[in-house]
Amino acid sequence: MITIREVAQLAGVSVSTVSRVINDLPDVNAATRRRVREVISLHGYVPNAGAKTLKQSNTNIIAIIVKGIGNPFFEPIVEEIQSKIEQTHYIPLVHYIDESADEVRSASLLVAEKKALGIVFLGGNPSAQARAIAHLQVPCVFATVSTEGLGIPNASCVCVDDVRAARQATDFLIDRGHKTIATLGGRRLADDLVNKRYIGVKQSLEAHGLRINDALYYESFFTFEDAYRVITQALGRTQAAAPFTALFAMSDIMAIGACKAIFDSGRNVPDDISVVGFDGLKIAAFYNPTLTTVGQPGEEIARRSAELIIQSINGGSSGRQILLDTSIVVGASVKTCF
Amino acid sequence: MITIREVAQLAGVSVSTVSRVINDLPDVNAATRRRVREVISLHGYVPNAGAKTLKQSNTNIIAIIVKGIGNPFFEPIVEEIQSKIEQTHYIPLVHYIDESADEVRSASLLVAEKKALGIVFLGGNPSAQARAIAHLQVPCVFATVSTEGLGIPNASCVCVDDVRAARQATDFLIDRGHKTIATLGGRRLADDLVNKRYIGVKQSLEAHGLRINDALYYESFFTFEDAYRVITQALGRTQAAAPFTALFAMSDIMAIGACKAIFDSGRNVPDDISVVGFDGLKIAAFYNPTLTTVGQPGEEIARRSAELIIQSINGGSSGRQILLDTSIVVGASVKTCF
DNA sequence: ATGAAAGCGCTAACAA
């Protein structure tokens, strides 16, 4: 690998001049600039960004940490945050990590090595490591999860009101005549969005004078396969009446797994069982039948997250919580049943 | 940010001792090690990896460049390559880039800055920049695309035989009595996999004495939306007989978009039109109806790619081409029609 | 307009 020093030698100039050319700084003779550029492209010189940030005291980097590669819900949001940041003088740096990785560790690495000025988190669970987040010392924005009541001074969040959203979905089903409504979600932990959504379901049932039956809560991972497995089991092998006429799934992925289980049990969506998903993924619109789903305002989540992190970096108040509204995207997967 | 020097001072030792502790090297007194560790965790010291690779002359990094974030086909392959590399003394470094980004530029950055010993490319098009790839000077393996005939000495590839795979899909439809078979693919460019697959389709039609009709080639982007748009247009607004009884789509994503278009036109899959996809995505198994698709051997592509890059780094022969077999995953989206 | 030189945080001889 050729370095700046070798480029300087080959061009017959000093390293500082090469540095000036690389960084498009003024005070370089046009002819000199041309000669240096020539050497650079001829030898395929690539500046070492590591050495650069090592030397530079300050950057304009805002890191975006995405936990859950291939989560289709995050995709458009990441793109939008990135593009919003690019419209300022800040530089977005997207960092994908595995579902099982430690997002706060990644963040601290990004702060130390890349001198990131702030972090936007997509996915991940702030409640588990409030202290470590505070320790990062840079503003953090959690997109799509809440940081309410965690007491992290440098953290803000932009998310939907999960209680309200689940109530909305359940209301929707009840309004269409359903009385035995099952819920398909993840493991319920305190302060978790899964728990919040189930609270919303129960609020709706209660408000309509319907019975709350915890046996109709089905627990599954957020995957096609596991949702399929759980609902297949719930429906049993018999062609007998299903234990519920409607199902609220906490993600579109789960909803699709559930639909397939319903079909494979010899039943139909929505004729035998109505299904409502959550997230508003693209695939929901292309599934057969079109999935009714609780749409998250992805574009707004992205915009507000970008605004919030920039505000916080510029000395604005951190610790804010922005709650956005969901809206039901009506598909063909729900039947009116009286 | 606290540095190694400050840690050394706080622990009352030299920087080299701290370095030894960080890197788990021997020759450190147990008590000293403990003391240094304490200072590190107390102050949340994070070593600067940039400075480290700057100093180190050689690393064990193998970079994996994934072009096309959120491409569900790549996901499991990336994971598998990563895990295979982890079983050796090499360290995988996954780098996601946008569909529109320059993968060779990213590669050269990774070689320069991270001192990557080799690169595995997922996605991207080697034929466009053969020279630039050769310039990288490190072994490259292209997973899922062919480098045949490009004359890049340091590049190998692991991919399926696209001609054969498409012939297989078309044979499958013809065997079930279909005679007017449409193809849904991307823009046909020379040396591109899209072109190869269409050649396979034509070979199959020809071998069975069926007419090749280029009007039945529908061009679309590899997205739900565009496939939907194109097939909706192809089917017209009338309930008249469709111009084809079967459709071969060059990706499962396109196949699903096409299915939805067929449904929305008032027709049915597979009763009116049979559909075969390509890739063997998870969603194909959960779609309704289950999608028949040309399954790519993802696990094998991953394994062979990992093996090949390691062999090449260890001085083995580069420039190899490994062709793998696809197999039809039979779903409910194809009807026998005589 | 250009160059010399210090030093960013770290590793790896080599010395002690």
Place this chain on the structure above:
DNA sequence: TTGTTAGCGCTTTCAT
């Protein structure tokens, strides 16, 4: 077992 020191490739004053 521990410390000293010379850079890795780059930016950035400060001279010239």
